Amino acid sequence: MGYTGSVPDTAARRLDWMGAAACLGQQEIFDDPDRVHEARIICVARCPVRSQCLAYTKECERGLHRDQRDGVAAGLTHDERHRLDDTAVHRKDDGDPIKLDGSERCGTHIALLRHLWLDEPIDPKCWSGEVFREHGNRNARQRAAPAPRPAPPETARPKRRPRPPAKGDTPHERRIYSLWSTGASDLDIARRMAVSVPSVLRVRERLGLIANQADRQAS
Template sequence: MTASHYAPDTLLGRYEWHARAACRGDAKIFFGAGGLVDIARRVCGSCPVRQQCLDQAMRLESGLAHDFRFGVWGGLDPKQRARLDPDVRARSEKRKNVPRYGGKPLAPCGTRGAYERHKRKREPVDDACQAAYDEYLAARSTRASRKAAA
């Protein structure tokens, strides 16, 4: 018996489904651009190992944004797979729950920034925002008087 220079084939069972895939040997339509996506989805629709393919894609791409995912796997395009990924979904939910104005998080009430936002949007100013703004004006006038005395 001769010694092998290769590691034993321990992964064969994990990827044996590749041999039964409907797309075997035709990677161009799955990683091409444009109208090929619809053709790829049709091929995936009749594939007996569609779920294993999708599972592998989700394992390989775990945590990646859709910009870093490529091709059609298990009948889904990169954006569809990103929406299924719990890590990506969690990041998306976190961003969605932060109120934004002009791309920046909104200043919380009780701050000068919130007071100015209320004024800019012609909203009623609550007591906490008014108090924060009054405090700002008092500090500003104190600084001005110190500067004049110096």
């Protein structure tokens, strides 16, 4: 009896390669214009399907304007792909198209673009040039970045202004200070507060109050 079950579909599909792309799950890197070099590294050094990605991108973007392209794909920015595509629509404010004629000097940016666009091996000299350019661009961005604002001073709870020592810290001391400020003698203060004269004297000395005229005359 022959097998009557379903036959597994093992035929390769046109876009199966996308599952092996190194950029999966890292879209934020490929959409960030400040991380182009980081995206290039992923494409050039880590992606096993860059050739398929390049062919697919060229096919999908053929004839499109720069504004209809985005991000980094196959190691090339949307602007680079637009300028390298000789079928692309161009406007007056676009950058000049890049024409590759085989005279690109190794180690230059245009030579790197040639390798990437034509899916050629990238030699160490061209990649070293890319690394040096990225360092220069990074330094330029850091110099152009506005200086960070100084951190605001820590907001602290306003400190209570200390009460002048002469006025006392307790109701008893403040009462003595209040009477002393009227010119009352130690004896008068003691009588009005029903305390002893020595206790008034101790408080007055602790508060740094000089004796009033009556006390000085008595001494």
